[in-house]
Amino acid sequence: MPDLPDYYQSGLVTLADVGSFAGGLDANKSSTPVSRDIYLATDTNKLYICFVGGTWTHLTHAGLIDLTDDDHTQYVLDSEKGAASGIATLDGGSKVVEQPASISGFLEASPTNGEAGKAPDSNWAFDHDSDEDAHHAKTHDYDEHTDVPRERYKSAREAYSADGTHDLEVGTFPVIQRAANLLVRARFSFRILPDFVSFTDLQICWSSPAAAGSMRMRLAASWGADNEAYNTHSETGNWQGPATGGTNYFNFDTGSLTLANLAIGDLLHAEVYWDAAHGNDTLDDVSNIVGMLFKYIARE
Numbered sequence: 001m002p003d004l005p006d007y008y009q010s011g012l013v014t015l016a017d018v019g020s021f022a023g024g025l026d027a028n029k030s031s032t033p034v035s036r037d038i039y040l041a042t043d044t045n046k047l048y049i050c051f052v053g054g055t056w057t058h059l060t061h062a063g064l065i066d067l068t069d070d071d072h073t074q075y076v077l078d079s080e081k082g083a084a085s086g087i088a089t090l091d092g093g094s095k096v097v098e099q100p101a102s103i104s105g106f107l108e109a110s111p112t113n114g115e116a117g118k119a120p121d122s123n124w125a126f127d128h129d130s131d132e133d134a135h136h137a138k139t140h141d142y143d144e145h146t147d148v149p150r151e152r153y154k155s156a157r158e159a160y161s162a163d164g165t166h167d168l169e170v171g172t173f174p175v176i177q178r179a180a181n182l183l184v185r186a187r188f189s190f191r192i193l194p195d196f197v198s199f200t201d202l203q204i205c206w207s208s209p210a211a212a213g214s215m216r217m218r219l220a221a222s223w224g225a226d227n228e229a230y231n232t233h234s235e236t237g238n239w240q241g242p243a244t245g246g247t248n249y250f251n252f253d254t255g256s257l258t259l260a261n262l263a264i265g266d267l268l269h270a271e272v273y274w275d276a277a278h279g280n281d282t283l284d285d286v287s288n289i290v291g292m293l294f295k296y297i298a299r300e
């Protein structure tokens with residue numbers, strides 16, 4: 001019969017390699033083994049071999065052939081390896097390893113980022129149903145936002161007026177100036193932006209060198225959408241009598257308009273009338289149109 005290949009023979013232990021082979025109770029194995037001694041503990045199913053005089057080395061579990069199907073799903077470790085890896089040691093002939101002493105090191109102290117529980121449940125596959133927002137970018141409609149107030153301001157430089165004096169400045173602010181006891185009109189135009197939700201107010205910004213007094217003012221507006229007449233919608237406010245806050249103070253005063261049916265894309269034309277000749281105007285001095293403020297609620 002031909003010789004077996006070397007890779008078969010390299011794993012064989014011959015009688016010439018064994019100093020002695022004995023068996024019995026685990027506790028009865030020699031405490032002073034010599035090199036090449038082998039001992040089978042019949043009560044614990046452990047196989048020992050001595051490589052260095054005076055020390056037994058546990059090679060493997062000798063009873064794996066007798067384990068049930070369930071037992072084969074477990075791991076069997078010797079006490080030396082168990083201690084080195086932080087896993088509790090085995091007792092007697094136990095076939096099943098105990099819970100690792102350091103298992104808490106693999107678990108979170110408390111779930112985070114929307115996780116439903118500790119490992120192995122603390123990952124997206126497990127807590128997806130309980131809090132999908134923690135793992136997915138969520139699409140949403142406008143109604144899931146909180147609307148916010150916004151303003152658009154037009155300076156006097158952007159206004160048109162056939163009355164009053166143009167190209168003047170108060171400080172560095174361009175103004176349309178109205179002389180005492182005269183009627184002045186100034187016109188501003190706005191395009192209603194796509195973030196528009198609802199109208200809040202239309203205000204005139206004005207000033208006067210007078211230290212005190214009230215002026216007489218009224219706002220009017222007209223608006224329409226594409227393919228509509230410029231005056232499809234219109235509104236004229238009531239006459240107002242706002243007082244100046246002081247010499248050259250900025251005063252923002254409402255025109256008391258509602259602008260019902262104003263919508264995204266509309267062209268809005270707003271006009272301010274100042275009637276200085278009216279008896280209710282008590283400024284007795286020039287006054288300046290500084291700008292117009294359009295206030296509305298916008299989608300965030």
